[in-house]
Amino acid sequence: MSFQVHSQDFIARSRDALADAPLQSALGKLRMGLSVRRREAVAALPEFEALREEAAALRDYTLATLDRQLETFEAQVRARGGEVHWAPDAASARAIILELCQRYGAKKVLKGKSMVTEELELNEHLEAHGLRCVETDLGEYIVQLRRERPSHIVAPAIHLRKEDVAESFAAHHVGREHADRSTAEALMAEAREELRAHFLSAEVGITGANFAIAETGSTVIVTNEGNGDLTQSLPKVHIAVTGIEKVVPTLEDASTLLRVLARSATGQEASVYTTFSTGPRRPEDPDGPEAYHVVLVDNGRSAMLGTEFEAMLRCIRCGACLNHCPVYGQVGGHAYGSVYPGPMGAVLTPQLAGLDDTVHLPTASTFCGACEAVCPVKIPLPSLLRRWRQRAYDARLDGDRARWLLRLWAFFAARPRLYHPLLSAATMMLGWLAGPGGSFRRLLGGKAWTESRNFPAPEGGSFLAGLQGEEFAPTPRKAPSR
Numbered sequence: 001m002s003f004q005v006h007s008q009d010f011i012a013r014s015r016d017a018l019a020d021a022p023l024q025s026a027l028g029k030l031r032m033g034l035s036v037r038r039r040e041a042v043a044a045l046p047e048f049e050a051l052r053e054e055a056a057a058l059r060d061y062t063l064a065t066l067d068r069q070l071e072t073f074e075a076q077v078r079a080r081g082g083e084v085h086w087a088p089d090a091a092s093a094r095a096i097i098l099e100l101c102q103r104y105g106a107k108k109v110l111k112g113k114s115m116v117t118e119e120l121e122l123n124e125h126l127e128a129h130g131l132r133c134v135e136t137d138l139g140e141y142i143v144q145l146r147r148e149r150p151s152h153i154v155a156p157a158i159h160l161r162k163e164d165v166a167e168s169f170a171a172h173h174v175g176r177e178h179a180d181r182s183t184a185e186a187l188m189a190e191a192r193e194e195l196r197a198h199f200l201s202a203e204v205g206i207t208g209a210n211f212a213i214a215e216t217g218s219t220v221i222v223t224n225e226g227n228g229d230l231t232q233s234l235p236k237v238h239i240a241v242t243g244i245e246k247v248v249p250t251l252e253d254a255s256t257l258l259r260v261l262a263r264s265a266t267g268q269e270a271s272v273y274t275t276f277s278t279g280p281r282r283p284e285d286p287d288g289p290e291a292y293h294v295v296l297v298d299n300g301r302s303a304m305l306g307t308e309f310e311a312m313l314r315c316i317r318c319g320a321c322l323n324h325c326p327v328y329g330q331v332g333g334h335a336y337g338s339v340y341p342g343p344m345g346a347v348l349t350p351q352l353a354g355l356d357d358t359v360h361l362p363t364a365s366t367f368c369g370a371c372e373a374v375c376p377v378k379i380p381l382p383s384l385l386r387r388w389r390q391r392a393y394d395a396r397l398d399g400d401r402a403r404w405l406l407r408l409w410a411f412f413a414a415r416p417r418l419y420h421p422l423l424s425a426a427t428m429m430l431g432w433l434a435g436p437g438g439s440f441r442r443l444l445g446g447k448a449w450t451e452s453r454n455f456p457a458p459e460g461g462s463f464l465a466g467l468q469g470e471e472f473a474p475t476p477r478k479a480p481s482r
């Protein structure tokens, strides 16, 4: 498995992210933007819950018949003059794509936004073989200039402010010393002008695919900038790269998924551009690529079929779980050290890269359940995260301190007559010590919590006591010091 992650430093990177004021300001916009827009879009569509059910069932059916759907897809692509290439792992996918670029004499390659090519570390590979790769999605273009990775699967540059983008353009765009970079519109216009020359001079366009439709052999991409259309139609060769799980049986099925995708991702009824590619240009077509290739990437996906993690393959990469995750909302995507951040990444990455190197990722969750509640294909993300934690515990990967604390807690929890009085006493003590402010700025053994936020003192009573009908009694507080 060549999918490289460096999640061991998750905790250190999270600390840095929490102390990074510009990043926190950028993430604040995420919390107020995409999640609010999704809520409004969902409220405007009464059948949204029914659509989620339908979408989840459709993804499960597709996964149960994946071999058949993929064979049908391949046959349809070939019938329309395209070629299909099967890549069992990242190395073979990179080799196939490089060979295709060399076959067509490419020197410059356009890229549409594609998380699977990030997973393959494709740009680095092509550039190491002398090709120039130009990202055409605005967010991807910006992070490419900065030599960074995307920090979000839908909004790659969400961690940046307008000022950061202006700085990057000033550093990389030659001959534009006096460009106005004071507004987002001016920055977009500048990027468009820079990209235009590349669109007209690249020999190969590489895109991802949101879906691959078995009955027609089409690949589908959704964008808001139209860059995907230009990437796949202007160069003489179009290579679509996608995971094997992205296949759907019919056009009708793709339309069901598109309805939940745009609303969940950006709160739109539909993305601005939804583009279907079916084979190379035909004689009667006014434009389009002369050659059309689809690279179907496995890279660990088929190993998930039939396992407790199969539901993760339903994912349609909408990003809603990231937008609603309190952990992602605080630390951003780069802290995860993986191409796939947030709750979906914390489940998927251990599968793709192995649990040994990613053991911190499944712990990056409060189990609040927001990710599952918004997922358009109803993936039980908290339950899958819990399974990874169980595996980490069973394999003794979670560290001695965590194991010791869990054992201690289990000892008391299994003895209710001891557990409840001790819990009550600890609650009273903490409440009293916290004083009138009701929270701690320092706590023995709780440094990881208190160094970035206060620890609220218990208010009194307990959840269990409440269930048993006991009246709530506020914890007495220490008198304020004068």
Ligand code: SF4
Pocket (backbone or CB within 6 Å): 264, 314, 315, 316, 317, 318, 319, 320, 321, 322, 344, 371, 374, 375, 376, 377, 378, 379
């Ligand atoms: S797990 Fe669900 S919410 Fe998260 S990106 Fe995938 S489809 Fe969207």
